[in-house]
Each structure stands twice: as structure tokens, then as C-alpha cells.
Amino acid sequence: MISVFDQGPPTPCPAPFNLAAHVMRHARDRGDKIALSVLGRDGVQDWTYAALEEAILGTATGLLKIGLVPGQIVLMRLGNSVEFPIAYLGAIAAGLVPVPTSSQLTEPETARIIAELSPAAVLRDPAVACADHPRQISLEELSAMRTLPPATYAMGDPERMAYVVYTSGTSGKQRAVAHAHRAIWARQMMVDGWYGLTGEDRLCHAGAFNWTYTLGTGLMDPWTIGATALVPQPGTDPARLADLLREHRATIFAAAPGVYRQMLARADSLHLSDLRHGLSAGEKLSRSLHENWVARTGTELYEAYGMSECSTFISSSPAHPARGEALGRPQPGRRVAIIGTDGPVPQGAEGTIAIHRSDPGLMLTYLNAPEEAEARMQGDWFLTGDQGAMAVDGEITFLGRDDDMMNAGGFRVSPVEVEEVLARYPGISQAGVASVEVKTDTFVIAAFYTGPEKLDEDGLRAYVGANLARYKQPRAFIHLPALPTGGNGKLLRRALPAYFEATA
Structure with missing residues (x-):
């Protein structure tokens, strides 16, 4: 049997369609219900569904009133606040194409984006760095728009462009990923396939408002089914998160693995009586961290795999917990394969994780680089660049990024496998591994780790010798105060060799 998961297509996206209208579809029947609570140190800022939609549609009116035209691109340079999702959905409601970006980007980085996309306007918080642009709409202007008469949702072809996000850049040059309005329709497959989410849930997301993980999992998906979203105030101490989950009766918690790691290290108590389970995405969840949580x-963690080009489409869930070391299985309605040079590989064999061209969550293209998007297709399959293996029941084991895969004596080694073994060693808080050059054309695997103190290398060598095949064992161990990460908190494995060179 070949490695293809296909249990039938999802229900087609209706037409005409608007992403923001779909997110706010419960504003009429649940108008007085709390849609969003911003959890602050000095109180809670609540938004009902009715108030939220009023602000979104007022913003849509304001953006059109100042002369912006449906189809135009607007760059978002806003901070970690509720203004971000309101402006984002307001732009989409008006038929504009917002580009959400991290507030951590520098002025030169935004200059490159402006040069590439030629946005019609920049939605701008003056505290957030941004290169010059002739049409900047201030935070004050955006706030004033909320009280304007509501616009009508710009309905249209679900295949038309709705928003643009940038890839994380972990595999090379960042690319502008164009998504259609139908992308939100595809996210319904996550509700049962990952979240186990209902309209009565209170989902707390620990990320920033201007992070796409928060925007999707923490806000839009709960709103789409009429649930309540809880978001801690920016700057909340991870040690305080457990208290907030208890105080505000969160039933589902979503975060990146790093947040779970910090909570386990710093929270006094993790007794969470209302919590049903947690969700993890953004980077690989280590087995030891999972088991510790x-x-x-006493609650489970369910992990998801995805990417900027297709959000999350493989996951474990309350209905289908992952088995052993597996990541999970494709969500119902997805068509996923493990691809080799000649197409889908036999079940159990390693290959590249791929999703079918027909998936409603798959991007439209890379803006200004459509040839690169097409180059990632193999027939009808979009190649993610990540390695995996599929079991007979569809369970997929993640084996690492294709460009992260290490070569040791002719054997391909997944960094994820080595890192998970290291993470279980007492005294290691976080681990990363990479292939490093010790002399010309001679490479070995080096392990980089954080923890309270430098560990005895003889003990580490004995441990990996007992737990990993020889070709998988690190030959060097480097203690660091912190591992290098990108703006989204992901481990930057490609940056690790420089730390080895610095200590050599």
C-alpha cells in the first residue's frame, strides 16, 4: 500500500463568500455573548460579538471612505493589541488584502516588504518600526473608524485573494504567501481534527495578537463557531498563565512548546480544574515536555503540523490521540501523501510530506514568485519540504525539515529524533542539534543545550550511547545560555553551527 490518506473531500466552500463574514457569522444570534476577553493585570477587557462586528464593519467603512479600493494590499504594522484583529478583519470585510507582519520586524525588513508588495497603505502604530510610505493610517485614525456606520461585507469568489503572510524563512528566503478567502473555510477541518472545540468552550491562547497562530487558532476559529477567546495582556509572565487559566475558567489552552516549557518551570501550581486539554503548534513538541505536562x-496536549502555505492539516485530537512517537493523522477532509522521487512511497517509508493541490487551505501562490510555487508541486502534490513516514492507519511520524536533515557517514539523521532523546536527560531544558564541519569536508553531529549549568560530557556520551545508534550520536556538546530562535520563537537550527565555531 502507498502512503496516501484520502477519506473524501470536504464540503465545498459556498459562493459568494467573504472570510470576515464567515468569522463573524454568529454575531447576529450570539450578539450579547462575550467573543473576546483580554486578560490584564488590572482587570478584563470584554468584547461581545455585536461590539466586535460593529468595530470590524466600522473599520471597513473607514478604510473605503479614505479612498482605498477592494483588491488593494495594505501592510499591517500594528502592535500586540486588539486593534490588530479588528483592523485585519475590517480590511478583509471591505475586500482589501491585509498583510499581517510581526511587530519585531526592523525598518530595513519592512522596506523590503514595501518594495516587493507596493501596498496602497500602511496601517501603523507609531511605536512599531516601519520604513517610509506615503500613505500611513495611524492607530488613532483606525480607532476612530470603529464608530462609523457599518459597511456591507464584500462578497465574491472564494478563490480571490484575501490576505498575505510571509513564510518564517527557516528554509531560505522569505516569501509572500497569498491566501484565498476559502482558507477560513478549510480551517473548519481543524475543529474536530485538532481542537475538539465547541461553541461553549473558552479557548485561551498565550501568543501575541499579531502572530498568525494566535490570529487563527486563538481568535478566528473560536469566533467562527461562537466560542469565547481569551488572550492574556501583552507581557504577561508565563508563571502567571496558570493563574489566569484558573481564574477565567479556560477549557482549552493553546501555545507554542516554549510556553509550556516555561510554565512547567515557573508556575507554582498547575492544577487546572476547568481545562480539558492543551494545543501545541509552532515547532515540534518533544516527548519529554509532553509527558511532563x-x-x-492531568490533561493531554494535542499537537498539529502545518506551514504558512497551508496552516495546520496534520494533528492529534481528543477523538484521535497520537500513537507513540507519531505526530498525528491528516484531518478529516484532507488529502495527504508521503512523496518520493517517483510519487507516493510505500507505507512506512520515509518521504516528503505533501498535501493535494485541491485542498481549500492551500495557498494561491507566492506573490511575485509564482514559478517557485509551481516548483514545489510534484504532479498534484504540494511538497512541504518536511520529512515524514505514514503508517497503515494514516498516522504520520515527523522526521524533520528536509534542509535540517543531517548526514552522518552516509546515513540521513533527523535532528528531531536526537533532540527528543537529549531533552529527556536531567539538567537539559532545551536541545538543538546540527551538523558541524570539524575539518574540511568532515562533519559531525553537535548538540547544543540550555540548562542551569554545564553538564558532564562523559555522562552525556554514555547516555546517547545507550539511547541512539552510533551514527546518530552527537560528538560534541555545547552548553548555551539560550538557543537561537526566530521572531516567532522557533529554533533556528541553521544558526547553531556558528556557536560551535565560536567555541572551537
Whole structure:
């Protein structure tokens, strides 16, 4: 049998369609219900569904009133606040194409984006860095738009462009990923396939408002089914998160693995009586971290795999917990394969994780680089660049990024496998591994780790010798105060060799 998961297509996206209208579809029947609570140190800022839609549609009116035209691109340079999702959905409601970006980008980085996309306007918080642009709409102007008469949702072809996000850049040059309005329709497959989310849930997301993980999982998906979203105030201490989950009766918690790691290290108590389970995405969840969370809280963690080009489409869930070391399985309605040079590989064999061209969540293209988007297609399959293996029941084991895969004596080694073994060693808080050049054309695997103190290398060598095949064992161990990460908190494995060179 070949490695293809296909249990039938999802229900087609209706037409005409608007992403923001779909997100706010419960504003009429649940108008007085709390859609969003911003959890602050000095109180809670609540938004009902009715108030939220009023602000979104007022913003849409304001953006059109100043002369912006449906189809035009607007760059978002806003901070970690509720203004971000309101402006984002307001732009989409008006038929504009917002480009959400991290507030951590520098002025030169935004200059490159402006040069590439030629946005019609920049939605701008003056505290957020941004290169010059002739049409900047201030935070004050955006806030004033909320009280304007509501616009009518710009309905149209679900295949038309709705928004643009930038890839994380972990595999090379960042690319502008164009998504259609139908992308929000595809996210419904996550509700049962990952979240186990209902309209009565209170989902707390620990990320920033201007992070796409928060924007999707933490806000838009709960709103789409009429649930309540909880978002801690920016700057909340991870040690305080457990208290907020208890105080505000969160039933589902979503975060990146790093947040779970910090909570386990710093929270006094992790007794969370209302919490049903947690969600993890953004980077690979280590087995040891997962097991520690379950032991401390008595609740499960469900992990998801995705990417900027297609959000998350493989996951574990309350209905289908992952088995052993597996990541999870394709969500119902997805068509996923493990691809080799000649197409889908036999079940159990390693290959590249791929999703079918027909998936409603797959991007439209890379703006200004459509040839690169087409180059990632193999027939009808979009190649993610990540390695995996599929079991007979569809369970997929993640084996690492294709460009992260290491070569040791002719054997391909997944960094994820080595890192998970290291993460279980006492005294290691976080681990990353990479292939490093010790002399010309001679490479070995080096392990980089954080923890309270430098560990005995003889002990580490004995441990990996007992737990990994020889060709998988690190030959060097480097203690660091912190591992290098990108703006979204992901481990930057390609940056690790420089730390080895610095200590050599």
C-alpha cells in the first residue's frame, strides 16, 4: 500500500463568500455573548460579538471612505493589541488584502516588504518600526473608524485573494504567501481534527495578537463557531498563565512548546480544574515536555503540523490521540501523501510530506514568485519540504525539515529524533542539534543545550550511547545560555553551527 490518506473531500466552500463574514457569522444570534476577553493585570477587557462586528464593519467603512479600493494590499504594522484583529478583519470585510507582519520586524525588513508588495497603505502604530510610505493610517485614525456606520461585507469568489503572510524563512528566503478567502473555510477541518472545540468552550491562547497562530487558532476559529477567546495582556509572565487559566475558567489552552516549557518551570501550581486539554503548534513538541505536562496537569496536549502555505492539516485530537512517537493523522477532509522521487512511497517509508493541490487551505501562490510555487508541486502534490513516514492507519511520524536533515557517514539523521532523546536527560531544558564541519569536508553531529549549568560530557556520551545508534550520536556538546530562535520563537537550527565555531 502507498502512503496516501484520502477519506473524501470536504464540503465545498459556498459562493459568494467573504472570510470576515464567515468569522463573524454568529454575531447576529450570539450578539450579547462575550467573543473576546483580554486578560490584564488590572482587570478584563470584554468584547461581545455585536461590539466586535460593529468595530470590524466600522473599520471597513473607514478604510473605503479614505479612498482605498477592494483588491488593494495594505501592510499591517500594528502592535500586540486588539486593534490588530479588528483592523485585519475590517480590511478583509471591505475586500482589501491585509498583510499581517510581526511587530519585531526592523525598518530595513519592512522596506523590503514595501518594495516587493507596493501596498496602497500602511496601517501603523507609531511605536512599531516601519520604513517610509506615503500613505500611513495611524492607530488613532483606525480607532476612530470603529464608530462609523457599518459597511456591507464584500462578497465574491472564494478563490480571490484575501490576505498575505510571509513564510518564517527557516528554509531560505522569505516569501509572500497569498491566501484565498476559502482558507477560513478549510480551517473548519481543524475543529474536530485538532481542537475538539465547541461553541461553549473558552479557548485561551498565550501568543501575541499579531502572530498568525494566535490570529487563527486563538481568535478566528473560536469566533467562527461562537466560542469565547481569551488572550492574556501583552507581557504577561508565563508563571502567571496558570493563574489566569484558573481564574477565567479556560477549557482549552493553546501555545507554542516554549510556553509550556516555561510554565512547567515557573508556575507554582498547575492544577487546572476547568481545562480539558492543551494545543501545541509552532515547532515540534518533544516527548519529554509532553509527558511532563500530562503528569503535572492531568490533561493531554494535542499537537498539529502545518506551514504558512497551508496552516495546520496534520494533528492529534481528543477523538484521535497520537500513537507513540507519531505526530498525528491528516484531518478529516484532507488529502495527504508521503512523496518520493517517483510519487507516493510505500507505507512506512520515509518521504516528503505533501498535501493535494485541491485542498481549500492551500495557498494561491507566492506573490511575485509564482514559478517557485509551481516548483514545489510534484504532479498534484504540494511538497512541504518536511520529512515524514505514514503508517497503515494514516498516522504520520515527523522526521524533520528536509534542509535540517543531517548526514552522518552516509546515513540521513533527523535532528528531531536526537533532540527528543537529549531533552529527556536531567539538567537539559532545551536541545538543538546540527551538523558541524570539524575539518574540511568532515562533519559531525553537535548538540547544543540550555540548562542551569554545564553538564558532564562523559555522562552525556554514555547516555546517547545507550539511547541512539552510533551514527546518530552527537560528538560534541555545547552548553548555551539560550538557543537561537526566530521572531516567532522557533529554533533556528541553521544558526547553531556558528556557536560551535565560536567555541572551537
